[in-house]
Amino acid sequence: MKPSERTLPVLLVLLIAALGFAAMPFTDWLTLSAAGLAMGMMLFLMVAGLTLIFGLMDVLNFAHGAFITFGAFAAGTVFARFPQLVASDRWEENFLILALAALAAALLSGALGFGFERVAIRRVYGAHLRQILLTTGALIVAEQLAIVIWGPDAIPVLKPAGLRGSFLIAGAAIEKYRVVAALFGLFVFLLLQGILAHTRIGIIVRAGVENREMVEALGYRIRPLFAGVFVAGAALAGIGGAMWATYAATVTASLGSDLTVLIFIVVIIGGLGSVGGSFLGALLVGLVTNYVGFLAPKLALLSNILLMAAILLWRPRGLLAAGGR
Amino acid sequence: MTEQPLLVLKGVHTHIGRYHILQGVDLEVYAQRVSVLLGRNGAGKTTTLRTILGLWRASAGEISFDQHRLNTLDPPAIARLGIAYVPENMGIFSGLSVRENLLLGTGPKGFRNSRLEEVLASFPLLREKWNLPAGTLSGGQKQILAIARAMMLPRRLFVVDEPTKGLAPAMVDVLLDAFLRLKEGGATILLVEQNFAMAATLGDDAAVMEDGRIVHVSSMAALAQDEALQTRLLGLSLASHQ
Numbered sequence: 001m002k003p004s005e006r007t008l009p010v011l012l013v014l015l016i017a018a019l020g021f022a023a024m025p026f027t028d029w030l031t032l033s034a035a036g037l038a039m040g041m042m043l044f045l046m047v048a049g050l051t052l053i054f055g056l057m058d059v060l061n062f063a064h065g066a067f068i069t070f071g072a073f074a075a076g077t078v079f080a081r082f083p084q085l086v087a088s089d090r091w092e093e094n095f096l097i098l099a100l101a102a103l104a105a106a107l108l109s110g111a112l113g114f115g116f117e118r119v120a121i122r123r124v125y126g127a128h129l130r131q132i133l134l135t136t137g138a139l140i141v142a143e144q145l146a147i148v149i150w151g152p153d154a155i156p157v158l159k160p161a162g163l164r165g166s167f168l169i170a171g172a173a174i175e176k177y178r179v180v181a182a183l184f185g186l187f188v189f190l191l192l193q194g195i196l197a198h199t200r201i202g203i204i205v206r207a208g209v210e211n212r213e214m215v216e217a218l219g220y221r222i223r224p225l226f227a228g229v230f231v232a233g234a235a236l237a238g239i240g241g242a243m244w245a246t247y248a249a250t251v252t253a254s255l256g257s258d259l260t261v262l263i264f265i266v267v268i269i270g271g272l273g274s275v276g277g278s279f280l281g282a283l284l285v286g287l288v289t290n291y292v293g294f295l296a297p298k299l300a301l302l303s304n305i306l307l308m309a310a311i312l313l314w315r316p317r318g319l320l321a322a323g324g325r
Numbered sequence: 326m327t328e329q330p331l332l333v334l335k336g337v338h339t340h341i342g343r344y345h346i347l348q349g350v351d352l353e354v355y356a357q358r359v360s361v362l363l364g365r366n367g368a369g370k371t372t373t374l375r376t377i378l379g380l381w382r383a384s385a386g387e388i389s390f391d392q393h394r395l396n397t398l399d400p401p402a403i404a405r406l407g408i409a410y411v412p413e414n415m416g417i418f419s420g421l422s423v424r425e426n427l428l429l430g431t432g433p434k435g436f437r438n439s440r441l442e443e444v445l446a447s448f449p450l451l452r453e454k455w456n457l458p459a460g461t462l463s464g465g466q467k468q469i470l471a472i473a474r475a476m477m478l479p480r481r482l483f484v485v486d487e488p489t490k491g492l493a494p495a496m497v498d499v500l501l502d503a504f505l506r507l508k509e510g511g512a513t514i515l516l517v518e519q520n521f522a523m524a525a526t527l528g529d530d531a532a533v534m535e536d537g538r539i540v541h542v543s544s545m546a547a548l549a550q551d552e553a554l555q556t557r558l559l560g561l562s563l564a565s566h567q
Contacts, residue, residue, distance in 0.1 A: 200435070203425050207418045214416035217378055218429050218474075219404035 009280045009319040016284060020291040030172035032290040038178035040286025041185020042247065045240030046259065047266045047278045048192060049113075049233010055209035055273020057226045059121060060128060063135040064237055064263065065256025066142030070112055071105035071238025072245035072255050073150050076157045078104045079246075086160050094160035098180075098246075105242035106235040112142075113234025117227050139257055146253035154252045157245045181243050188236070189279050196275060205229060209273040265304050269311045271318025280319050284311075331356045331513055332377070332482060337386035339369075339376045346372045348537035349386070354482070354530075359504075359514045361524045361545060363559060364534035370517040371413060373534070374484050377515075378410050379403045390482070407481035411488060413517075415471040419460030423451055426459050426470055430477035444473050447503060465496030472503055483507065483514045489523055501526060521559070525549040533558045 021029050050064045078101040079086050085097035120138060124130040159177055166173040196202035204225060208215045212222050244259070245251035252258075266285050270277030285304055292303040299306075311319060330353035339347035347369050354360045362370050375381045377388060379400040388395040395403055404410070409430075418426055427444070428435060445452045448469050454462060459470060468488055475483055488504075489497045497520065504527050507514065518524040524531070528545030541548075541558055548554060 200428070203421065203428060207421055207425075207429055210418045210420055211416060213380060213400075214412070214418070215429070216400040217380065217404055217410045217412070217416065219401050220429075221399075221401045 006276075006320060009277070012319075013280055013283050013287070016287050016291070020287065023291070023295055027170070027172040028294060030170060031174060032294055033287065034172075034174040034178050034182070036287035036290040037283065038175075038181040038185075038247070038286070039289060040283040041182045041189075042240050042243045043263065043266050043285060044185055044279050044282035045188055045243065046237045047263045047270075047282060048188070048275055049229065049236050050263060051267045051270060051273055051275060051278045052205065052209065052229050053226065053233055054267070056205065056212065056222065056229055057125060058128075059125070060131045061121070061135050062132060062260065063116065063138035063142065064233075065258075065260040066139050067109040067113055067234040067237035067256070068241035068244070068259055068263075069142065069146055069251075069253060069256035071109040071241035072157075072251040073146060073155070074104040074108040074238065075101035075242030075245055076150075076155045076251045079157055080155075083158075086158050089161055091162045094162035097160050098163075101242050101246070102239050105238035107238075109238025109241070110231050110235035113231045114227075116234075117230040121230065139260070143253045143257055150253065152253065154250045157249055157251055159246055159249065177247060181247060184243070188239075189275075192275055201225070262304065265308050269308050269318055271315075271320045274318065274320040277318055277320030281311075328355060330354055331391060332515065333387070333389045334373070334377070335387040335389075337373075337376060337388060338384045339372055339381050340384045341372070341381060346537055347376060347383070350376075350534075350537070351539055352532055352542075354513065354515050356481075356513050357511045358529040359508055359516060359527050359545075360530040360532065361528035362515065362517045362532050362534060363521070363524060363548075365560060368534040369537040370534055371486055372537075374410070374412075374486050374515070374517060377403075377484060378408065407479070409475035409478075409480040409483050411468075411471045411475050411483070411485040413486040413490065415467045417459045417462075417467045417471055419458065421459055422456050423454045423459055423462070423470060424456060427451070427474055427477055430474035432478055436477075440477060444476050447476075447506060448473050463496075465492045465499070468492060468496070468500060469503070472500070476507070481513065483512055483516075485514060486517045487519055488516075489518065489520045497523065521555070 017033060020033065024032070046064075046068055050061060053059050053061060079097065082097055082100070085093045088094060116138065120134055124134050163177045163180060166175050167179065196206055204215060204220050208222050208225065216222055241255065245255065262285065266278055266281045269284060270279070270281030284307060288303050288307050289300065293300040332352075332354035334350050334352040337347055337350040338345070350369070350373055352362075352373070362373065364370050372381060376383050377395065379395060379398055383396055390406060390408065393406055410416070418429070421429075427441075431437070450466060451470060451473055454466065459467065462470060472485070472488065488500055492500070501523055504514065508527065514527075516524070516527065518527075525545060531541075531543055531545040531548045532539050533541040533548075535558070541554070
């Protein structure tokens with residue numbers, strides 16, 4: 001991929017932000033842009049693993065939403081277990097509870113991912129129809145399992161006290177939690193990019209996304225690598241789910257299935273197998289959702305589908321096809 | 326020939342889906358020699374190479390390399406025996422830089438300076454393109470990169486599929502030089518090559534395939550001298566390439 005082909009999608013994100021800037025008052029734009037960036041970063045955490053597992057092993061995992069759901073419930077459970085840390089006005093205790101929630105989400109979803117890959121996914125390599133049937137069924141089973149464990153009602157998820165409220169920046173109210181979510185998402189993106197670009201295992205993953213067979217012919221075993229990526233992707237989805245539930249202040253068993261369409265839109269917009277593409281796709285979806293929701297609420301539900309259609313008309317393989325980072 | 330062959334295929338059959346492609350291939354490749362596999366399009370040459378590499382499973386027959394039965398091994402295990410593969414499509418990772426492509430050809434410890442310098446001295450253009458995405462290279466440059474990647478570790482066997490396909494004559498000469506250097510260094514090469522002139526220049530031994538079987542085995546020199554045989558087996562002669 002030529003450098004200009006990578007630059008254009010970045011410019012598109014900036015163009016969308018500029019269009020929003022031109023279409024609304026500055027303070028609204030700033031608030032909505034921050035919300036869009038935070039939403040985008042959380043979506044990115046949820047899809048980073050999904051896009052890599054598709055790119056590496058051609059596996060369509062419609063059960064990915066289950067990792068989001070269980071991560072969200074794990075965080076909700078941790079918050080409920082340590083209310084004193086949630087209510088504390090000391091920032092270090094607030095960050096401690098956030099870190100504990102993220103760790104619990106990553107461990108639970110990662111463990112589920114490990115089991116799911118060994119028990120189910122390995123049986124359906126190379127069979128797309130069976131993958132769709134199996135993983136869709138698994139999502140339904142996981143949703144029911146969540147209901148059995150945590151009940152059918154929505155569980156409130158209280159933000160840590162220090163992250164409630166907003167910063168006032170240039171007259172615009174920007175939620176503190178959104179800033180934290182955006183910064184954390186950016187950190188994870190940079191970390192992933194660093195691993196993919198500068199470590200041997202990252203280079204093998206990128207090569208495997210392009211041409212799995214050739215990687216094996218060079219002497220590298222793809223399946224253990226895939227299993228590792230699957231578990232890491234599930235853990236990241238769990239963290240994304242935890243952050244989303246904290247942002248929404250509630251979690252239900254249907255969280256994952258509710259988000260499934262959205263996360264697939266992000267993956268398709270970004271280009272299957274491309275982490276960088278997913279990052280840009282998630283930012284686009286986050287910004288467009290917030291801008292359109294403000295400017296033309298009736299179009300809000302349709303906006304992401306239209307965005308995906310427009311991107312695919314421009315680049316049928318997504319913003320950054322596999323092989324790009 | 327008295328020494329033991331390094332690679333032996335005995336009665337190898339390969340099915341791809343419902344198609345029976347290899348129908349009892351018998352082939353021997355000797356150490357420190359260049360064996361050229363010839364044949365018309367669709368004769369089964371690429372399938373033979375891919376079956377040796379384990380990329381397609383042999384449905385019957387034996388493939389042995391030194392003391393190892395390759396039939397029971399998967400592609401990574403076969404590669405780790407010291408078999409390098411340069412496929413027809415070159416197998417270059419377009420999104421990775423030239424450096425990263427070469428790095429994938431090294432062992433767990435990464436680049437060894439002496440080996441790297443040796444390879445870069447053979448192919449100086451790779452030094453110039455070091456940090457560029459491999460996708461920006463021309464077809465010939467990608468082929469050079471693929472061969473250089475295969476040379477990043479000492480190999481016991483190079484399996485190379487149609488390296489000159491679609492390349493400009495100047496690039497064919499560069500590749501020929503590279504293979505001649507490999508040959509002088511004592512490498513064992515199993516080469517599928519449609520360019521008969523190049524095959525005749527490089528090859529020590531020749532095997533001709535037809536309909537999934539080996540139908541002729543001789544020294545390359547003997548085949549190169551017999552125009553009638555070339556025409557009968559390959560549908561063309563060396564003279565038509567010159």
